[in-house]
Amino acid sequence: MVCGTFTITQIAAEDVDGVIARYKANKPPPVSVTKTKAPDGTWTVTATFPPCPPNTSHSTGNQ
Amino acid sequence: MRILHRLTSYAFGRWFPLLLVLGIAGSITSCSAIQGYPSDPNDSSAVLASLQPYFQPSEMDTYIQETNSAQRQQLRDIIVLSQVRAYDIEFNNFEKSLYTSGNGISTGSDLVLLVLNGLGATLGGAATKAALAAASTGIIGAQTAISKDLYYQKTLPALLAQMEANRSAVELRIFTGLSQDDTKYSLLRAYLDLDALQQAGGIPQAITNITQQAANANDASQARIQELRSLGFSSSNSSARIRKWLYSGPKDSKGKPGLDQTNFDALQHWMNEDTTDPVLKNIPVEQFVDGNDPGLEADRQRALADAKLKIP
Numbered sequence: 001m002v003c004g005t006f007t008i009t010q011i012a013a014e015d016v017d018g019v020i021a022r023y024k025a026n027k028p029p030p031v032s033v034t035k036t037k038a039p040d041g042t043w044t045v046t047a048t049f050p051p052c053p054p055n056t057s058h059s060t061g062n063q
Numbered sequence: 064m065r066i067l068h069r070l071t072s073y074a075f076g077r078w079f080p081l082l083l084v085l086g087i088a089g090s091i092t093s094c095s096a097i098q099g100y101p102s103d104p105n106d107s108s109a110v111l112a113s114l115q116p117y118f119q120p121s122e123m124d125t126y127i128q129e130t131n132s133a134q135r136q137q138l139r140d141i142i143v144l145s146q147v148r149a150y151d152i153e154f155n156n157f158e159k160s161l162y163t164s165g166n167g168i169s170t171g172s173d174l175v176l177l178v179l180n181g182l183g184a185t186l187g188g189a190a191t192k193a194a195l196a197a198a199s200t201g202i203i204g205a206q207t208a209i210s211k212d213l214y215y216q217k218t219l220p221a222l223l224a225q226m227e228a229n230r231s232a233v234e235l236r237i238f239t240g241l242s243q244d245d246t247k248y249s250l251l252r253a254y255l256d257l258d259a260l261q262q263a264g265g266i267p268q269a270i271t272n273i274t275q276q277a278a279n280a281n282d283a284s285q286a287r288i289q290e291l292r293s294l295g296f297s298s299s300n301s302s303a304r305i306r307k308w309l310y311s312g313p314k315d316s317k318g319k320p321g322l323d324q325t326n327f328d329a330l331q332h333w334m335n336e337d338t339t340d341p342v343l344k345n346i347p348v349e350q351f352v353d354g355n356d357p358g359l360e361a362d363r364q365r366a367l368a369d370a371k372l373k374i375p
Contacts, residue, residue: 002346
């Protein structure tokens with residue numbers, strides 16, 4: 001089960017919409033998908049899935 | 064008399080199918096006790112009795128009082144190997160008893176249930192079906208009551224394997240020790256390993272080991288997922304090929320190929336079912352497709368080579 005936050009960085013402008021679309025196509029889909037532009041002109045896309053159960057040690061990814 | 068005959072015929076006709084089913088199930092059940100081990104030509108009780116002297120404290124005294132080093136080492140070897148043999152026999156008996164009881168538990172009720180469920184729908188009228196359903200429900204209830212036993216039966220192979228592994232590790236230590244001089248591996252030192260050998264054949268230690276292994280595997284898996292949470296965009300050929308395959312759907316308004324949801328779902332299914340890299344089921348498809356990571360690159364190569372996905 002996918003949970004927490006996942007990020008892809010250093011995305012070229014022509015690829016960013018595809019990354020967003022593929023995150024959104026996940027089943028179950030993420031709660032939100034955001035994109036931010038880095039100073040070098042590339043993009044970072046962050047997908048936030050439902051929070052991880054408390055007993056998982058990777059719960060820092062929830063933030 | 065006529066009434067009695069009618070009643071007998073009615074009862075026989077109505078309940079005979081149920082009795083027949085239960086009889087068949089019972090006969091199957093009685094055949095389910097299969098011997099899991101070949102017969103032992105040794106009389107293990109007699110062998111164990113013959114080995115008992117090597118457990119006496121007097122053997123230790125004899126060893127300590129022996130001043131000739133060669134004789135002393137020979138005594139050590141005989142005592143240790145005799146005790147190892149005794150522990151082996153006891154463990155084999157224990158293993159057999161576990162295996163036998165594990166297989167005996169609930170196998171019968173499982174078979175009865177299968178027969179009742181399987182034939183219940185096809186035999187007799189409504190009354191027979193109702194009776195079969197009631198009997199089936201009763202057996203399900205009984206199975207719930209012995210669910211602990213069922214759990215025990217299902218976990219038994221893992222426990223047996225772990226106990227054997229634990230014993231092998233300790234026996235290796237003992238045999239390595241016996242290959243050394245008595246001054247380096249004394250009988251007193253060997254006794255510690257023999258105690259460990261006895262403990263290694265027990266269920267509590269096996270459970271502890273299995274639990275620890277599961278916890279370690281889970282920790283490793285969680286750490287790996289954490290590594291994959293933030294990755295650079297992959298420009299590898301494998302990523303490009305999978306992206307192209309994912310975008311073989313109908314073209315959008317700008318004339319670009321759209322996302323092929325069937326291919327996307329097939330890839331996610333492949334990730335969820337993958338047993339080579341168990342973390343794949345815990346990451347988004349996009350992380351798999353575009354994540355710049357050597358482990359994911361190897362996973363993508365496996366996906367490309369898998370004929371089920373048919374990625375060109």
